[in-house]
Amino acid sequence: MDGSKIPKTNGAYKFSVAPMLKCTDSHFRVLMRQICQKGLLYTEMIVANALIRTKNKNKLLDFKSIEHPISLQIGGDDPKLLAKAAKLGEEYGYDEINLNIGCPSAKVKSGNFGACLMAKPDHVARCIESMVEATSIPITIKHRVGIDNFDSDKLLIEFVDKIAEAGAKRFAIHARKAWLNGLNPKENRTIPPLQHERVINLKRQRPELIIELNGGLMTPNDCLKALDKCDGAMVGRAAYSHPMRWRKIDEIVFQEDSREISPSIVIRKMIPYTEKHLSNNGKIWDICRHLVHLVEEVPGAKIWRNELCSKAQNKKADIQVMEKAALHLEDAGL
C-alpha cells in the first residue's frame, strides 16, 4: 500500500479518465499522471465478491501515491459485500469509491450487477446507503442513461433522485443506453447513439447534483464544451488510445502552468518506475503495452510502435528497451 498523502477529489472530476477493464491498471494510471496531474483517475472495475474472497488483496488494490486523486470502482449487488469492499478501499487510501451500474457484459449481467441494476433503483439505493454507512470517503456512481425498456428521462431522473437520496456524491453518466440482450459490451459502446442532451437536461433539472458527462468526448475542446453544461468530463477510449492528446489538459481545465510534456519525456519519467517493477519480478511488457500509444500521427510512428512491441515482448527484454525507445524519439525531436 502506498497511500500516504491524500489530496481531495474536490474538483478533480472536472476531467477524469474512465474506468476501463484491461486498460486502466496501475501502470497506465502512473503513465497518465505524467501527462495529467490534476484529473481524477478511475481503476478498472473490481468485483466486490472477488475482492473480499481473495487472499492477495494487494494485487487488486495496490496503487502508487502519484495516482491520487483516484477512484476505486467496484461492481456487485450485495449491499453487505459492497460495504466491506468499500471499507477495504478506504483503508487502502483510495479517495473515493465508485459503484459500477453501467457494465452491460453478459458475465456481469449473470452476476446480477452492472447495468442491469438500473432497473432496480431501490436496490441500488440500498447498496449505496450501505457503502456510505461503512466509509467516510465519497461514494459515487457510474451508470448509463438507460437500459432496454428502462429508458426515459422520467425513469432516469427517478433513478438519480433515489441514488442521491441514498448518499451518492457524484454521478458519472455514460450518455448511451445499453441493450442487455443482443449487443455485446463493445457494441454497447458504439451502436446505441450518444445522447449528451439527456445528461445535460438532467443537470439542468438537478443543478445541485454533481454530474460527469461521459461518452464520445474525443478532444480537450469536447471536454470544455461538456464543462459548459455539466460538472465533469470523463474520457475513456480517447485517453487510453491517444494519451498525448491530453498533454495540455491541466492548463486548459485546471488553469495550471504549462509544462513541457513529450513522448520521450514521459518514457524517461517511466524508466525508474519500470526498473522497480522489474526488480519485483514484473515484466517490461506490463508497462510497454501502454506506452505504445504515446506515439502516433508522425512519420515513423508505426515502425517505432512495432519495434517497441516486438522488443518488449521478448522474454529477455530489460530496461534498455525503454532507453532505446526514448532515444529514438529524442533523435526525432519528439
Ligand SMILES: Cc1cc2nc3c(=O)[nH]c(=O)nc-3n(C[C@H](O)[C@H](O)[C@H](O)COP(=O)(O)O)c2cc1C
Ligand atoms: C476496454 C474498455 C473497458 C471498460 N471497462 C469499464 C469498467 O471496468 N467499468 C466501467 O464503468 N466502464 C468501463 N468501460 C466503459 C468506459 O468507462 C466508458 O464509459 C465508455 O468507454 C464510454 O466513454 P468513451 O466514449 O470516452 O470511451 C470500458 C470501456 C472500454 C473501452
